[in-house]
Amino acid sequence: MAEQRYDPTSIEPKWQQLWEREHTWQVSNDPGADGAEPKSYVLEMLPYPSGEPHVGHLKNYALGDAIAHFHRRRGERVLHPMGYDAFGLPAENNAIKTGVHPRVATDRSIAAYRHWFHRWGISIDWSRELGTHEPSYYRWTQWIFLRLYERGLAYRKEAAVKWCPFDQTVLANEQVIDGRCERCGHEVELRQLEQWFFRITDYADRLLDDLDAIDWPENVKAMQRNWIGRSEGAEVTFRCQDADPAHPVDYPVFTTRPDTLFGVTFFVLAPEHPDVLKLVAGTEHEAAVHEYVNRALTESAETRGAADKPKTGVPLGRTVINPVNGEQTPMFVADYVLMEYGTGAVMGVPAHDQRDYEFATAFGLPIRPVVAPGGAEDPDVSAAAFTAHTDDERLINSGAFSGMDAVAGREAIVGWLQEQGAGHSSVNFRLRDWLISRQRYWGCPIPMIYCDTHGLVPVPDADLPVRLPEIEDYQPRGRSPLAAAEDWVNTTCPRCGGPARRETDTMDTFVDSSWYYLRYCDARNDTAPWDREVLGRWMPVDTYIGGIEHAILHLMYSRFVVKALADMDLLDVQEPFRQLFTQGMILGADGNKMSSSKGNVVAPSEIVERFGADAARCYVMFMGPLEQDAAWADTGVEGVYRFLSRLWRLGEGLAGAPGEAGQPAAPEGDALTLVRKANWTIDKVTADVAGRWSFNTAIAAVMELVNEVYRHPEADDGARRFAVATAASLVFPFAPHLGSEVYEMLTGRRVWTEPWPDADPAMLVAETFELVCQVNGRVRDRVDAPSGAPGEELEALCRASTGVRAHLDGHEVVKVVVVPDKLVNLVVR
């Protein structure tokens, strides 16, 4: 007889075809008559279709699939859909290079992704598939834009914006990394342009506060908190009278340290501050200030932003009045003050702020300490003083406030300012509004029209979608390529019918992906983006899985959009993603990030062809903790393949009399050992998958069970069959084809219709256990002891063991610690 071998190339297509034919993973929006099954919405971040999927995708979707399968078999109605984030720059840049329409290249990639998701056996409800570039989808992206516009949450304004000279488009703050374009790495420039924004800053407080209510990794929450950057402090008004005594001008500043107001010795405006040039017009300082401002404005964000750069600036020859003591304080312009944060003006307190200290030192300005430990009169004003803080910080040199505790002093000073009308407590955020317009072709058109008579007019809902026109030339030229599509641009005003022009910018693709998980709930609705009631049956996403790189951008934008839609009474959740899981990266075998230039890229297609989808999937789950980065090892896949082969061969050897794979009634000897091990495995895998997402140890447990079956070839077939069927059942979420195959061989049934097994509590305990015998906390022996034996009995067994007796000689036992069913520790002197 020829030896049978595990052959994934015949097993896997068989099950894939069956699942496709029977739409096995399709789920209805109708919960059914009883409606008793709890829902579970399991979602992996949708892919950007480019070329073919890589191993990171394999891990992402294998991971989510295991969760989806597990929940289904625990009796939940699971929504597990798929779509494509199809608009975006890479396809467009490729079009510029090759002349191939971005839609053609994108659809080709989508086909490849779809193919591989089938080939990997991912359990997707394909009836809800979508692409964000389809008019049936982006129609509703535009619809959402219009709703935001109506609420005043989408608006146009001119602002200094980040411009990528290579991609020829503006970028959101979040898309600028270290002063460079997130996509192409080119240094960004600042440009004064009129652009579309979403008013995400209106939601800053809620975006911050609601983080406490969601089950997300701490580092992601921390990153979002950081990005939102809430600072509590005060706004304080400094008045400038000497520029034009008849018309004094007030300059408010934001400070987190109002308690240091008496320590202000200078006052600084950002180079971009609109009043800088006005203040020096016609004075001896004008030339120097002009030169300084021009240099600052042309400097790249990266150079200017360097924190270790020495402080520079020039005096304005003007003064402002410090409201707390009436002092005339000299004004400067300096590039360490940023126009985009606070008011673009800063009060300089060199004794209590590192940057102000550096500036004061460079310009010979006085340094006046106003807070000191214990109220000391002559405190340290060196740089070291910034980091040394004590519990007892008191105000000094602060007029009537001197002697007060710093915290109380802060409140007192703000209260006084408020009475004088010179300030008030205030909260400042780092978060800026979301710049969403892009001067590029391959995106969702912004549904707005410019009419000569009526100005900005929204496209009526009935006219949606505003379709992306066909164009010949994708080359960006500082304005949207859409502007060249004259037939499309020229339209009529929806209000008066007069000649009008369309908005030619497209939306940031993060707008497309900020709501796709809502559309899945009701993906084929063509009268509305979703039915609110249907949405209510699925949202929020219970488990969201993706890479950490979206910690800020996508996840913050989605949270904003959901909150805005909730405020419009269009849906009923405040947060889109209840639980978030961020998976670690798969690195190349050399431990580096995979990249074609390093030649360390692992193509999942090759792995799947050589070892099968199940082995590939199991391996990426087995590599280590899912949230951790891990380096690829070919030998690791082989090891997992070996394990699956062993399981398959066991199933093959036992197949023949299906239907008898339940737990044997009264197993003994080897059979009992196997039945116990199987139940232990059920318990372990269930806890590892449900409780702590520890898939590597779950798979290891099934390996142990398989090894145990090999170790007991003489056990009766009933017990072996039970153990092997259990292994197949438990491995199914990770290796769905093999799990299905082996389970069917043994039982004739489909494993995914079987409920997730429950461990038999009676089989989780044995009549004896290995008692660990310790002396002074060190293991000296191990003996068999009856389970549930009383402490005295365990102590006696421990004292009697040879290993312990050798260490008891001539010593007095002063204490005995007994851990039932585990160990005895004798403490001796």
Next chain:
RNA sequence: GCGGCGGUGGUGGAAUGGUAGACACGGCGGCCUCAAAAGCCGCUGUCCUUCGGGACGUGUGGGUUCGAAUCCCACCCGCCGUACCA
């Protein structure tokens, strides 16, 4: 600076105050074979050993505890995020 995470065999990792190193890779030995592949079985933290066992061992130094990889304090190193944010 600030915030988050981590440091365990040759390697990936396991161990949520109770047997450190599960499982897997790699390595060594054996069986099967004419041979190989595949497969199966055994050994594999370090050092010492009279072969019974013993000592040491989870970044470093302290502490708490009968007992610490795990908790506490201090420090060293690494990774990730963020930063002239007033």
